[in-house]
Amino acid sequence: MQPAQTDLAPPKDDPFTLEQLKQFDGTDPTKPIYVAIKGTVFDVTRKADTYGKGKSYNLFAGKDASRALGMSSLKPEDAVSDYSTLSEGDLKTLNDWFDFFSKRYNIVGKVTDLPPPGSASDSATSAL
Numbered sequence: 001m002q003p004a005q006t007d008l009a010p011p012k013d014d015p016f017t018l019e020q021l022k023q024f025d026g027t028d029p030t031k032p033i034y035v036a037i038k039g040t041v042f043d044v045t046r047k048a049d050t051y052g053k054g055k056s057y058n059l060f061a062g063k064d065a066s067r068a069l070g071m072s073s074l075k076p077e078d079a080v081s082d083y084s085t086l087s088e089g090d091l092k093t094l095n096d097w098f099d100f101f102s103k104r105y106n107i108v109g110k111v112t113d114l115p116p117p118g119s120a121s122d123s124a125t126s127a128l
């Protein structure tokens, strides 16, 4: 584990739609890489070796990956925002990841169009 960053910038509140977030999935090396958790967008560019194209955690990049983080899943179909069906334990895991990212990465904004919990447009099953 690396120590928490001590030089984080004040959180920004820029709006991102899920569609806009997709640009920041590491495919374009000239753009930053973002991961959103519970609608909060984190800039993970300094760990491009982890989240960049072809890297182990690229599945979380350019999206709100709350569900997969809570479930400790690396399945791309789980990397969606809806965490409404997670167990208590998985919700705790999700919140622990939120804290982990908060301590290490700058917050650049919020996702403005998260689908309502349990809706078909962003549930794990619709991505299959």
Ligand code: HEM
Residues within 6 Å of the ligand: 001, 002, 044, 047, 050, 057, 068, 069, 070, 071, 072, 073, 074
């Ligand atoms: C065989 C299983 C796994 C191994 C060996 C593994 C290994 C690692 C290692 C070595 C790190 C770096 C820790 C550090 O910063 O020093 C890490 C970070 C991480 N792992 Fe895993 N992992 C595994 C499974 C998973 C799974 C199932 C998830 C799904 C949620 C996951 C999500 C993450 C995340 C989000 C990070 C933080 C990366 C960062 O921002 O630095 N890992 N893992």
